[in-house]
Amino acid sequence: MTAPARTRDSAELIRAEEPVLAHNYHPLPVVVASAEGTWVQDVEGRRYLDMLAGYSALNFGHRHPALIDAAHRQLDRLTLTSRAFHNDRLADFAERLAALTGLDMVLPMNTGAEAVESGIKVARKWAYDVKGVPADRATIVVAAENFHGRTTTIVSFSTDETARAGFGPFTPGFRIVPYNDLAALEAAVDETTAAVLIEPIQGEAGVLIPDDGYLAGVRELTRRKGCLFIADEIQSGLGRTGRTLAVEHEGVVPDMLLLGKALGGGIVPVSAVVARREVLGVLRPGEHGSTFGGNPLAAAVGTAVVELLQTGDFQRRAAELGVVLRGGLEELVGKGVVGFRARGLWAGVDIDPAIGTGREISERLMREGVLVKDTHGSTIRLAPPLTVTGEELRSALDALGTVLGQA
Numbered sequence: 001m002t003a004p005a006r007t008r009d010s011a012e013l014i015r016a017e018e019p020v021l022a023h024n025y026h027p028l029p030v031v032v033a034s035a036e037g038t039w040v041q042d043v044e045g046r047r048y049l050d051m052l053a054g055y056s057a058l059n060f061g062h063r064h065p066a067l068i069d070a071a072h073r074q075l076d077r078l079t080l081t082s083r084a085f086h087n088d089r090l091a092d093f094a095e096r097l098a099a100l101t102g103l104d105m106v107l108p109m110n111t112g113a114e115a116v117e118s119g120i121k122v123a124r125k126w127a128y129d130v131k132g133v134p135a136d137r138a139t140i141v142v143a144a145e146n147f148h149g150r151t152t153t154i155v156s157f158s159t160d161e162t163a164r165a166g167f168g169p170f171t172p173g174f175r176i177v178p179y180n181d182l183a184a185l186e187a188a189v190d191e192t193t194a195a196v197l198i199e200p201i202q203g204e205a206g207v208l209i210p211d212d213g214y215l216a217g218v219r220e221l222t223r224r225k226g227c228l229f230i231a232d233e234i235q236s237g238l239g240r241t242g243r244t245l246a247v248e249h250e251g252v253v254p255d256m257l258l259l260g261k262a263l264g265g266g267i268v269p270v271s272a273v274v275a276r277r278e279v280l281g282v283l284r285p286g287e288h289g290s291t292f293g294g295n296p297l298a299a300a301v302g303t304a305v306v307e308l309l310q311t312g313d314f315q316r317r318a319a320e321l322g323v324v325l326r327g328g329l330e331e332l333v334g335k336g337v338v339g340f341r342a343r344g345l346w347a348g349v350d351i352d353p354a355i356g357t358g359r360e361i362s363e364r365l366m367r368e369g370v371l372v373k374d375t376h377g378s379t380i381r382l383a384p385p386l387t388v389t390g391e392e393l394r395s396a397l398d399a400l401g402t403v404l405g406q407a
Contacts, residue, residue: 105280206348
């Protein structure tokens with residue numbers, strides 16, 4: 001008889017990654033083997049409350065039954081055709097996503113960075129074909145401290161030197177202005193400007209929420225100046241902030257939305273550019289594409305995601321539990337927390353540097369059975385699945401209080 005394969009423990013699996021995986025991540029030392037809802041379990045059977053939700057890719061929790069069922073049913077029928085042929089799932093997905101966002105047309109892609117790259121191409125094409133910008137002179141205005149991905153073009157307009165250093169030469173055509181500064185934005189926009197590309201809330205920067213009126217001001221300015229407003233809602237969208245989209249907090253409809261992460265339900269990578277017809281309508285056959293973009297499996301899962309959001313239940317949960325999250329964090333201010341920013345079930349929490357770095361706090365919380373992730377300096381991010389219960393949320397906040405009190 002063949003002996004059963006020996007199960008490697010967490011430490012051994014982490015060591016095994018070292019020589020064979022590129023070192024482009026610095027994960028917490030936990031090895032997840034299974035998950036359900038808001039909980040994950042490591043190879044030794046220890047359970048952890050997931051307060052990161054895959055950077056919002058798991059807005060509906062791990063293995064949501066409706067999403068798993070949609071994937072299983074599609075796996076038994078058809079997974080890929082490429083866009084050389086039509087498939088019977090794509091029209092329904094596009095119709096529902098356009099209706100959910102209040103826009104007209106959908107360009108399906110796979111990853112968030114692909115959606116951003118695609119949005120940049122579409123904006124430039126629109127600038128040349130519709131606005132009349134001279135060839136190769138289109139510019140796009142972006143915000144400092146942004147995070148839109150890590151492809152070569154995207155890091156060209158990043159202000160994070162970790163993302164940029166060693167990867168030049170960089171793509172021209174971008175102007176960087178301070179976030180949340182309408183005067184600086186106005187000064188940067190001219191007749192060559194194709195679009196203003198911003199995150200309604202800057203996630204990687206520490207969940208930075210702009211002043212009331214900023215997004216409405218961006219919308220008014222771009223209309224007046226004759227350029228596009230592109231909202232990158234890859235992290236902030238699809239229920240995270242208590243609305244379907246973060247721009248809805250100011251009643252704003254951009255010309256183009258970039259969506260991803262939660263659109264794939266934590267099952268498959270799904271992203272999309274969603275825009276007005278006269279914007280996405282500039283694309284012609286052969287000018288852009290993706291073999292896997294809009295594949296039947298992705299469309300089936302994406303459709304199920306949209307159906308969950310159409311109920312409004314997840315948006316309401318994020319808004320209601322966001323009150324619990326904010327209240328718990330307010331109680332910790334002055335007790336190790338020096339400040340925080342929160343909207344819905346999303347918060348950036350600034351820890352007193354004397355207590356520890358964001359990484360150190362994340363590791364201590366891991367030992368308490370709660371998973372979060374640090375960002376710059378002593379800031380940690382909290383973004384639990386929207387399926388989290390009030391009891392689970394309070395438990396995570398209690399664990400944070402315990403960790404801060406141990407310093």
